[in-house]
Amino acid sequence: MFKVLVSDPISDLGIQQLVDAPDVTVEKNTGLSEDELAAIIGDYDALLVRSQTRVTEKIMAAGTRLKVVGRAGVGVDNIDLEAATQRGIIVINAPDGNTITTCEHTFAMMMALARHIPQAYAKTIGGTWDRKSFLGVELRNKTLGVLGMGRIGSEVAKRAKAFGMNILAFDPFLTQERAEKLEVKLATVDDIIRNADFMTVHTPLTPETRHMISRPQFEVMKKGMRIINCARGGVIDEMALVEAIDEGIVAGAAFDVFESEPPQQDHPFLNHPKIIVTPHLGASTIEAQENVAIDVSEEVLHILRDEPFKNAVNMPPVAPSIMSRLQPYFSLGEKLGSFAAQITKNQAIHEIHVDYAGDLSDIDTLPLTRYIVKGVLAHHLGSEVNIVNCMHLAKNREVNVAVSTAPKSKGFTNLLTVTLKTSENEERLVAGTLLNGYGERIVQLNKFPVDIAPEGHQILISHNDKPGIIGQVGTLLGKNDVNIASMQVGRKIIGGEAIMILTVDKGVQKEVLNELTTIPELNSAVEIVLS
Ligand SMILES: NC(=O)c1ccc[n+]([C@@H]2O[C@H](COP(=O)([O-])OP(=O)(O)OC[C@H]3O[C@@H](n4cnc5c(N)ncnc54)[C@H](O)[C@@H]3O)[C@@H](O)[C@H]2O)c1
Ligand SMILES: O=C(O)CC[C@@H](O)C(=O)O
Numbered sequence: 001m002f003k004v005l006v007s008d009p010i011s012d013l014g015i016q017q018l019v020d021a022p023d024v025t026v027e028k029n030t031g032l033s034e035d036e037l038a039a040i041i042g043d044y045d046a047l048l049v050r051s052q053t054r055v056t057e058k059i060m061a062a063g064t065r066l067k068v069v070g071r072a073g074v075g076v077d078n079i080d081l082e083a084a085t086q087r088g089i090i091v092i093n094a095p096d097g098n099t100i101t102t103c104e105h106t107f108a109m110m111m112a113l114a115r116h117i118p119q120a121y122a123k124t125i126g127g128t129w130d131r132k133s134f135l136g137v138e139l140r141n142k143t144l145g146v147l148g149m150g151r152i153g154s155e156v157a158k159r160a161k162a163f164g165m166n167i168l169a170f171d172p173f174l175t176q177e178r179a180e181k182l183e184v185k186l187a188t189v190d191d192i193i194r195n196a197d198f199m200t201v202h203t204p205l206t207p208e209t210r211h212m213i214s215r216p217q218f219e220v221m222k223k224g225m226r227i228i229n230c231a232r233g234g235v236i237d238e239m240a241l242v243e244a245i246d247e248g249i250v251a252g253a254a255f256d257v258f259e260s261e262p263p264q265q266d267h268p269f270l271n272h273p274k275i276i277v278t279p280h281l282g283a284s285t286i287e288a289q290e291n292v293a294i295d296v297s298e299e300v301l302h303i304l305r306d307e308p309f310k311n312a313v314n315m316p317p318v319a320p321s322i323m324s325r326l327q328p329y330f331s332l333g334e335k336l337g338s339f340a341a342q343i344t345k346n347q348a349i350h351e352i353h354v355d356y357a358g359d360l361s362d363i364d365t366l367p368l369t370r371y372i373v374k375g376v377l378a379h380h381l382g383s384e385v386n387i388v389n390c391m392h393l394a395k396n397r398e399v400n401v402a403v404s405t406a407p408k409s410k411g412f413t414n415l416l417t418v419t420l421k422t423s424e425n426e427e428r429l430v431a432g433t434l435l436n437g438y439g440e441r442i443v444q445l446n447k448f449p450v451d452i453a454p455e456g457h458q459i460l461i462s463h464n465d466k467p468g469i470i471g472q473v474g475t476l477l478g479k480n481d482v483n484i485a486s487m488q489v490g491r492k493i494i495g496g497e498a499i500m501i502l503t504v505d506k507g508v509q510k511e512v513l514n515e516l517t518t519i520p521e522l523n524s525a526v527e528i529v530l531s
Contacts, residue, residue, distance in 0.1 A: 001025055002304045003043055003065075007032055008050035010072050011286075014293020015048065021301060038062040046300045048072060048293075049079070051261075051280065057083040068303040070296040073098060073283055074151075075232060076313050077205055084314055088389035091313045092299045096151065097291030098283035103155035105282045106200055106230040109254035113226050114139060114198075118276045137197075137226075140164035145192030145199040146184070147212070148231065149174045153202035157184050168192050171203075193217050198226045205232035213237065218244035224251045230282045233258040242268045245275065256282045314388055318367050325363060329416065330371045332432050332440040335454040335530045336418045337375025339442065340430045342528045343460060344420045351400040351421040352376050357409030360416065365403065372418055373401055409433075412443065448490035448499050456485075457507055458528040461500040464521040465491045472519045473500065480512045 004018055006028045019026050029040070034056060041047065041063040048070045049055060055069050060083040069079055071093040084091045112118055115136035123130050144160045146153045149171035157167045161183055168187035169179060179186040189212065192199060203209045213227070214237035227250060229236050238259055244250040252274040258267070261280060269275045283292070295311070302309040308327055310318070318326075341349070354372055356365050370387040373394055378385045385393060394401055409415035417431040431444035432454060442452045445460070452458070459477075463469050470489065477484060483505045491498035508527050516525035 002045040003027065004046040004048060004300065004304075005029060005041065005044040006048045007037060007053045008048070008072070010048055010050060011289040011293040014072070014290045015297045017294070018297045018301060024301070024304065034058060041066065045304055046070060048296060048300065051075065051078050053078065055079040055084075060084055060087050060089060063087075063089065068092060068300055070094075070300045071313075072289070072292040072296045075204065077232065079313075081314050085389055085392055088386040090303055090309075090315070090386075090388050092296060092303070092309065092311045093313050094292035094295035094299075095311060097295050098285075098288035099151040099155055101285040101288035102152050102230055102282040103159065104285075105256060105278070106152070106156050106202075106228055107159055109228050109230060109256065109276070109278070110139070110198060110200065110226075112276055113228065113252050113254040119273065139198070141166070142197040143168060143195055145187070145196030146170070147189065147192065147199065147201045147235075148203035148209075149178075149182070149184070150202060152231070153200075154182060156200055156202065157182055165198075168196055189217075190220075193221050195222055196225060197222070198228065200228040201231045201235045203231055203235055205234045209235050211235075211237040211240075213241075215240045215243075218249050221249055223249055225249070226251050227253045228255075229253070230256040233261065238267075238269065242272065242275075245272070250274075252276070256280055312388070315370075316366065318364070322363050323367070325359075326365065326368045328434060329360070329368050329414075332434060332454065333368050333371040333416060333418075334375035334378075335440065336416055336430050336432045336442070337372040337377075338379055338530060339375075339454060339528055340418045340420045340428050341376045341379035343430070343445075343526055344422060344428045345526065347422040347424055347426065349376065349399055349420045350423050351402060351419075352394065353402045353404070353419040353421065355404045355406060355415075355417040355419070357406040357415040357417070358412055359409075359414040361405040361407045361409075365405075368416075369401065369403055372416070376418070376420065415443070417444070445490070445499060445501070447492060450488055450490050450499075450501060452488060452501055452503070454530050456530065457504045458530070459500075459502045459504060459508060459513070459516075460526045460528055461502070461516065462523045462525075463498055463500060463519075464523070465493075465495050465498040466521045469519060469521055470500065473502070473516060473522070476515060476519065477502070477504070477508075477512070480509070480515075482506070482508055482512065 002024045004024055004026045018024050038058050041059055045065050046068045050072050057080050066089050068090045074095050076093055079091055116134040120134045142165050144165045144167050146157050146169045149169045160167055167184040168191055169184040170187050170189050176186055218240055254276045256278045257280055269277055299309050354369055370390055374385050374387050374390040377390055377393055412433040415433050419427050419429045421427050429446050432442045435441050440454050442454050484502050485505055486503045488501045513525045
């Protein structure tokens with residue numbers, strides 16, 4: 001039974017599928033301190049959060065069973081991604097579910113700012129009928145600068161068009177072609193600062209976007225600009241903004257997010273007559289909260305059940321069309337990696353080389369490479385390794401991962417070849433294919449062509465091709481109660497080097513393997529276990 005902890009308020013309807021899952025128990029425990037969460041997280045397989053819970057290194061370290069942290073929303077700045085990746089904890093988010101809601105909040109803020117609605121409301125309910133202090137501005141014919149034209153920025157731009165605004169947009173990924181399609185003018189940050197009447201930011205907070213609007217930008221800013229931030233606190237330098245408002249450069253600002261949340265009581269935004277604020281409500285609608293909770297619950301279930309998933313923040317995204325082509329190979333890839341590692345005993349691996357031939361040569365195979373690398377490393381590092389941290393662990397151990405492709409594949413429609421290069425300049429090669437109707441097959445071991453189903457217990461024997469060896473091996477295993485299910489022998493030339501692969505019904509004791517090596521002309525015997 002998987003245990004899921006929900007540590008922030010998340011829509012009940014959205015997590016219903018987790019609650020209903022027969023293999024999952026869900027517990028809610030919100031408002032915990034870091035120490036309180038660290039004390040209990042060791043009991044859980046999954047943690048679901050919004051933006052309040054800080055999933056720190058300490059929480060990750062204490063989460064010894066933790067497979068996944070699910071963020072019901074977009075931003076993952078409350079989650080220590082590096083710590084998660086190192087421990088192989090998958091971090092997923094729900095990037096699409098709150099786009100429209102946050103875009104609408106941005107618009108609500110822009111209109112409230114243009115018409116002083118919060119200030120006028122406060123005065124009116126305070127008993128003052130003041131019709132003079134709140135002269136507003138229209139949005140029509142004004143220039144809106146949008147910094148960050150991702151999901152939310154693009155939706156904001158669409159709606160601004162309907163209000164008759166001209167849009168200047170900047171995003172490092174915004175091409176001229178896409179700008180034309182979105183009916184916005186491609187601009188630089190400088191163009192926006194010097195020309196916009198309203199400016200809204202929709203970027204993540206990164207070292208590059210932190211304080212991207214600060215004193216130097218305010219100094220050249222178009223006078224009277226109004227600024228909205230419903231993205232992340234810190235994109236706009238809060239203290240420099242207050243100065244710019246007080247100096248008359250900026251006419252007003254509307255902020256949903258703060259550099260530190262919640263802000264201190266004496267934060268200069270609070271009670272400033274020209275700044276309106278909301279407490280990080282951008283995503284707070286019934287619809288968005290249901291959407292993000294549904295999305296994240298679905299993904300958590302997939303991860304707990306070892307099924308393919310998308311939206312992992314600490315792994316590169318994969319298009320569904322590519323995923324569906326790669327997925328049938330995941331198990332084969334992991335087994336080839338594991339097989340290769342098991343025949344490379346006691347030698348330091350310095351390179352994992354994967355060659356994709358045939359059907360797999362024309363697509364991005366990185367997700368499959370991860371399964372292969374996991375298979376190789378798991379043999380030595382155990383369950384600590386998974387597809388999230390395997391590349392990181394390989395790099396840490398100075399194991400190079402190299403990939404090559406070839407359109408043709410020696411008569412197979414697809415062929416995966418895993419070669420482990422050791423520090424002693426030796427190579428171990430295992431190649432496999434997915435055969436239509438027959439499933440997974442290993443078709444080459446080092447230089448020998450073979451045909452084995454990669455499963456269960458196998459013994460790989462290397463020997464010299466001499467009469468009588470097969471009989472002696474059979475007798476010795478029989479004497480030790482090891483039943484042989486199938487056997488294959490491979491050699492290149494008569495009397496030369498040869499291999500024997502035996503599929504046996506159960507594990508073989510070390511003593512039996514050692515005894516095998518006492519047979520004359522038998523060079524080595526290694527047990528391979530594939531699950
Ligand atoms: N207030 C809220 O409650 C709330 C709700 C949802 C999202 N958000 C935040 O809103 C922001 C945008 O969310 P989204 O879903 O549109 O994300 P997104 O990833 O779709 O878009 C972000 C865009 O910012 C661009 N960008 C990155 N660096 C930039 C730079 N230096 N200059 C200009 N553009 C840059 C990226 O290229 C990307 O296109 C995120 O920070 C997210 O966390 C806030
Ligand atoms: O959980 C929230 O309400 C915050 C949502 C928002 O900041 C996000 O990044 O998705």
